[in-house]
Amino acid sequence: MSIPAAYLGVILIWSTTPLAIQWSGTGADFIFPLLVRMLIGLVVCLMLMRGLRVKMVLTRAAINAYVAAGSGIFGAMLLVYWGARYVPSGLIAVLFGLIPLFTGLIGVWMSDAERLTPAKLAGIALGLAGLIVIFSAGAKISAQAMPAIAAILVAVAIQATSLVWVKRTGATVPVLALTTGALTLVVGLLLPLWLMLFGHVPQWSLRTGLSTLYLGIFGSVAGFSLYFYVTKHLQAGQVALITLITPVSALLLGQALNGERPSLDVWLGTALILLGLGAHQWRLFVRMAR
Template identity: 50%
Template sequence: MPIPVAYLSIILIWSTTPLAIQWSALGAGFAFAVTARMAIGLALAILILLLWRLGFPRHREALATYAAGGLGLFGAMTLTYWGAQYVHSGLVALVFGTVPLVTSLMAALWLNERALTAPRLAGMLIGLAGLAVVFSTADGLGSDRAWLGLLALLLAVLCYSAGLVWVKRIGDDSPPLAITVGTMTVALPLFLLVWLVTDGGWPDQLSGRAAAAILYLGVCGSVLGFALYFYVIQHLDTGPVSLISLINPVIALMLGSLVNGEVLPGRVWAGAAAVILGLAIYQWETLAGLPRAWFPAAKSSN
């Protein structure tokens, strides 16, 4: 599959994920929603793996990748689902928009990737300032416990970024679908444990919207999304991969407003614009180089 197609597919799937996460927990609870999603996703991924006869690598690097991806997935998804109960769906994507900042900092420490330059530092400061504007008050962000939700989302970003850089550092070249299966195999027992501790019961009222959202997340958000995600990080540096989060907040905020009737204060939109501007400045060199990275023939023809 061409890398641009996989890249754009991830943007489409993950832009709709925050709204689907909120819908999936309606009448079900966050722990059941995320556990059901992962169970569906793992079952489908194993079926596809067997039908395609791709094999399931069990060498040292593969097992390390499964562990790194699984732990990162568990931490990020548990915190995200819990935090999404208290904030508007668009804010989930907005907070995750800081992934490039955190990922690049971790990559600089773990992978010895590019050091911070003056433009990148300026972009980081602008983005963090925009996030501070959003965090300045919880009024109008979803509930009276919005600040707890935002804090959980920030911790989720740390888990997500650490998992991304950890997997990249291992450098395993196993098939993306096999990595997806291994990652979810590690994570699913942990999700089951959280469900048993927090609730452990089948939801009394599972709406059709919640069931459809869980199914969508299990099929697209987990199997397809993660398989494409691992495929992309095998072919691109962590910088371009983290740029996926640059567009997601814009689409997610629009979807939350148009589809879910979420009304956000003006300062949130201003803060979101600052976050996105900061991210664009921070990753400007990467943005400018993406066409040449994807279409090498275009580079040689100039």
């Protein structure tokens, strides 16, 4: 596979996923489209494992990795699908761009990362300043925007914690097996939750169905696999550039395809967050330039 093509694929998938989540919405029932997405992803993973003859690893470390990855997907995506009903898709991508900052903080707290240098502290401060600006813009979006933004921010923290947790397990698991195990856990948790809270299949439009199919195949399987491939073949600084590109591209896509009109506050908050990410990762960028 071409590395530039894989890199571009990750950017495209991460840029379009928030918009596809909004388009897959079915009103009050925000769990059903998520459940169908994960079911599609699980079926695709099982087919790929059978075709490629990849076996599930069932060691204790591997099972811990499945639980770590699956619980992160379950908690984060549940909050994102709920919040996506009130928050523009571009803003969701901006908030998820904070994952490197959250991962760094959690890694330091768990003694799994380097100490906080002045540059990293400056990056975190800029990111927090960007969040404050975005929260101030939340009231201008809708009445439910503030709690929805907070929910998505909690989802970012859950996802970052999950990433650190998976790393701490020390499991040597093929990425396809890891994805399959995680999705199995997610479907097992979502199905009874949906039956308890809703329990009836909502009416779907063509756009809803196609968006869910896209998320199941590309958002849940291809995106993760391409990201793993990119991280295996490129330097960390080159991979970190993805988190600086996708927030802006997602904002532009939401504006062009979904009629979203980000306010000046949202753009200012985005700029502060991107500056914070740049400051936090500047040493990686210097190594990449060398």
